[in-house]
Amino acid sequence: MPDSTPTHAQAAMAPQAGWQSLVADWSSDQRAFKSASWGKAMMWIFLLSDTFIFGCFLLAYMTVRMSTTVPWPNPSEVFALEIAGTNLPLILIAIMTFVLISSSGTMAMAVNYGYRRDRVKTAVLMLVTAAFGATFVGMQAFEWSKLIHEGVRPWENPLGAPQFGAAFFMITGFHGTHVTIGVIFLLIIARKVWRGDFDQERRGFFTSRKGRYEVVEIMGLYWHFVDLVWVFIFALFYLW
Amino acid sequence: MALATAAHEGQQHPVKLYLVVWGWLFVLSAFSYMVDYFQLQGILRWSLILLFMMLKAGLIVAVFMHMAWERVALSYAILIPPVLVLIFAGIMVFEADYTLFTREHFFHAEPG
Numbered sequence: 001m002p003d004s005t006p007t008h009a010q011a012a013m014a015p016q017a018g019w020q021s022l023v024a025d026w027s028s029d030q031r032a033f034k035s036a037s038w039g040k041a042m043m044w045i046f047l048l049s050d051t052f053i054f055g056c057f058l059l060a061y062m063t064v065r066m067s068t069t070v071p072w073p074n075p076s077e078v079f080a081l082e083i084a085g086t087n088l089p090l091i092l093i094a095i096m097t098f099v100l101i102s103s104s105g106t107m108a109m110a111v112n113y114g115y116r117r118d119r120v121k122t123a124v125l126m127l128v129t130a131a132f133g134a135t136f137v138g139m140q141a142f143e144w145s146k147l148i149h150e151g152v153r154p155w156e157n158p159l160g161a162p163q164f165g166a167a168f169f170m171i172t173g174f175h176g177t178h179v180t181i182g183v184i185f186l187l188i189i190a191r192k193v194w195r196g197d198f199d200q201e202r203r204g205f206f207t208s209r210k211g212r213y214e215v216v217e218i219m220g221l222y223w224h225f226v227d228l229v230w231v232f233i234f235a236l237f238y239l240w
Numbered sequence: 241m242a243l244a245t246a247a248h249e250g251q252q253h254p255v256k257l258y259l260v261v262w263g264w265l266f267v268l269s270a271f272s273y274m275v276d277y278f279q280l281q282g283i284l285r286w287s288l289i290l291l292f293m294m295l296k297a298g299l300i301v302a303v304f305m306h307m308a309w310e311r312v313a314l315s316y317a318i319l320i321p322p323v324l325v326l327i328f329a330g331i332m333v334f335e336a337d338y339t340l341f342t343r344e345h346f347f348h349a350e351p352g
Contacts, residue, residue: 025312035311045318048321059332076276089276111251217306235293238276239276
């Protein structure tokens with residue numbers, strides 16, 4: 001083959017940063033994402049598509065909230081709780097935010113220990129992350145039952161604009177589903193790490209491929225994304 | 241081939257970096273909550289909420305998701321398309337304003 005250039009030589013010549021590297025990577029007639037494995041690149045592309053889904057939910061919410069003539073309920077009061085005799089505004093949502101950020105922290109540490117090939121610490125940190133995630137979902141279930149008890153439905157809302165119910169159940173429900181799937185996914189990967197699958201290069205049950213500790217990082221990408229979406233929901237739905 | 245080796249061994253960063261970012265995320269979340277707690281209103285409320293939101297999002301994506309160490313080819317492929325969502329948001333602001341205008345103009349005479 002006269003036109004096949006050795007890939008090593010080409011990679012060595014390619015610019016390492018900036019616009020030139022972007023053009024070189026995309027026009028290299030090989031793989032565009034040179035430093036990311038296919039698994040990581042595909043997770044990023046999935047997360048991009050998920051960004052569009054959540055983006056459209058938040059857009060729809062913005063549109064109905066801006067165009068309704070019925071007053072929107074004040075989230076600060078709706079999500080207030082009375083703790084030890086004092087009425088704290090939005091406290092439940094604040095605690096949920098801290099729980100999810102803590103879980104993101106433990107996940108980042110799990111990824112770090114995974115690459116250090118510290119099997120036990122990685123698995124334990126992933127289990128802690130899953131526990132935080134489960135706590136978050138539990139608090140969300142509490143929040144949902146509280147609002148349902150107060151008569152809020154996706155089609156009606158005694159506190160004000162009916163679109164509040166629709167937007168609330170749709171957005172937090174979809175996010176809660178993501179957290180739940182993440183918890184399940186975390187438990188599965190934590191079990192693999194604990195068993196030493198990535199040290200012994202044991203083949204996967206479905207794929208029959210050898211796993212690597214990079215799987216922990218890819219799992220982490222999904223988990224951090226769930227936290228990232230909550231950052232936007234917290235700011236745009238609860239603090240607006 | 242240092243790059244390929246680095247990619248193979250994965251992202252190696254000091255634990256301290258993650259702890260610092262984690263701490264900042266806590267502080268920024270506390271600030272966001274304070275905005276609501278002290279009932280700041282108007283432009284001040286909006287700019288603070290959006291500022292804290294973008295700082296938190298940036299820290300999570302750049303450090304926790306390791307985007308700061310990926311090659312530009314991946315970063316731009318992932319980070320530029322969401323700009324379209326912002327353009328869409330801009331379009332829907334006009335749409336929502338128009339809907340509100342027609343509702344107030346045509347339906348406001350009769351109460352309810």
